[in-house]
Amino acid sequence: MEKKTVFSGIQASGSLHLGNYLGAIRNWASMQYEYNNYFCVVDLHTITISQDPSTLRAKIREVAGLLFAAGINEENSVVYIQSEVKEHSELAWILNCITPLGWLHRMTQFKEKSETQKEEVSVGLFDYPVLQAADILLYDAHLVPVGEDQRQHVELCRDIAQRFNYRYGQVFLPPEAFIAPFGGRVMGLANPDKKMSKSEEKQEDSISLLDSPDQIRGKIKKATTDSLRDIRFNQERPGVNNLLTIYQLLTEKNQEEIENHFAGKSYKDLKEQLAEVVIESLRPLQERYNELTGEQGCLEEMLARGAERAGAQAERKIRQVQESMGLR
Numbered sequence: 001m002e003k004k005t006v007f008s009g010i011q012a013s014g015s016l017h018l019g020n021y022l023g024a025i026r027n028w029a030s031m032q033y034e035y036n037n038y039f040c041v042v043d044l045h046t047i048t049i050s051q052d053p054s055t056l057r058a059k060i061r062e063v064a065g066l067l068f069a070a071g072i073n074e075e076n077s078v079v080y081i082q083s084e085v086k087e088h089s090e091l092a093w094i095l096n097c098i099t100p101l102g103w104l105h106r107m108t109q110f111k112e113k114s115e116t117q118k119e120e121v122s123v124g125l126f127d128y129p130v131l132q133a134a135d136i137l138l139y140d141a142h143l144v145p146v147g148e149d150q151r152q153h154v155e156l157c158r159d160i161a162q163r164f165n166y167r168y169g170q171v172f173l174p175p176e177a178f179i180a181p182f183g184g185r186v187m188g189l190a191n192p193d194k195k196m197s198k199s200e201e202k203q204e205d206s207i208s209l210l211d212s213p214d215q216i217r218g219k220i221k222k223a224t225t226d227s228l229r230d231i232r233f234n235q236e237r238p239g240v241n242n243l244l245t246i247y248q249l250l251t252e253k254n255q256e257e258i259e260n261h262f263a264g265k266s267y268k269d270l271k272e273q274l275a276e277v278v279i280e281s282l283r284p285l286q287e288r289y290n291e292l293t294g295e296q297g298c299l300e301e302m303l304a305r306g307a308e309r310a311g312a313q314a315e316r317k318i319r320q321v322q323e324s325m326g327l328r
């Protein structure tokens with residue numbers, strides 16, 4: 001049987017954090033053997049919010065390196081940078097011309113992001129989900145593994161694909177979101193009522209995948225808890241619940257085992273033990289990252305091969321799209 005195709009993307013804004021890892025990248029690495037995979041560093045999405053050029057250049061490389069370090073490999077997956085495959089922008093424009101404005105007005109992530117941006121809000125930020133749809137549809141992806149926050153964007157992509165097919169014939173495959181049952185929404189450490197995010201001003205909220213052991217211990221130590229004492233999974237107690245959830249995701253123990261383990265222990269014990277679990281879980285990833293980026297030119301070569309493989313598929317698909325619409 002032919003393998004199905006997986007596509008997913010990740011931005012190069014800020015540092016990759018534990019939420020990206022547990023909600024997305026770790027699943028990409030473990031799923032990759034069953035599928036044909038495309039994992040893309042979406043730098044064109046990243047610039048929908050203003051970025052400093054030299055920081056952006058470094059972050060694109062860092063994110064790509066972390067994908068390989070997390071276990072995604074060239075045998076099973078194509079890893080590449082979005083702007084190196086020009087068909088992403090080309091298809092986004094075409095899809096812009098068939099997407100009703102009202103569909104984009106409903107996107108909750110735009111509403112949230114534009115609130116913090118105010119007058120700085122760009123047309124690109126508004127159009128972000130259409131570029132995301134182009135990413136996915138270029139590769140005939142069946143499945144899109146993402147965190148919970150991306151469900152609406154993948155549903156929009158399905159709607160755009162169906163609208164296009166209705167007008168021009170069966171060109172696109174409407175994809176489905178794949179959201180892991182656990183880890184789809186890791187919360188901030190200091191503000192556990194908000195998701196862990198990449199933004200630089202919320203550093204105390206997120207553990208970066210490249211944080212040192214001392215940084216990890218410091219951030220977890222300061223994490224918000226509550227005034228109760230018992231250590232239990234309970235959504236009504238977001239701080240403790242989030243720490244336990246991260247512990248669970250990394251140790252793969254069940255909730256009862258974890259509650260028994262922490263019975264009679266203090267929040268200080270929970271935080272100290274969680275910090276050690278996080279440090280040990282990230283250690284192999286950090287070591288691989290240092291090896292890979294320490295070897296001159298190695299990452300660049302891998303990314304060039306990725307762009308070439310992705311480009312071949314993207315070129316085939318854009319031709320099919322153009323032919324269906326009368327552009328060829």
Ligand code: TYM
Pocket residue numbers: 007008009010011012019020021022023024025042045131132133135136144145146147148149150153183184185186187195196197
């Ligand atoms: P980005 O870079 O914001 O997030 C990358 C992935 O990490 C997941 N994620 C989380 N999961 C759990 N808990 C969290 N706190 C958390 N924060 C982030 C996101 O859901 C995502 O899966 N729009 C995409 C990038 C993109 C894309 C695509 C994805 C562009 N084109 C095509 C899939 C297919 C994004 O927000 O990435």
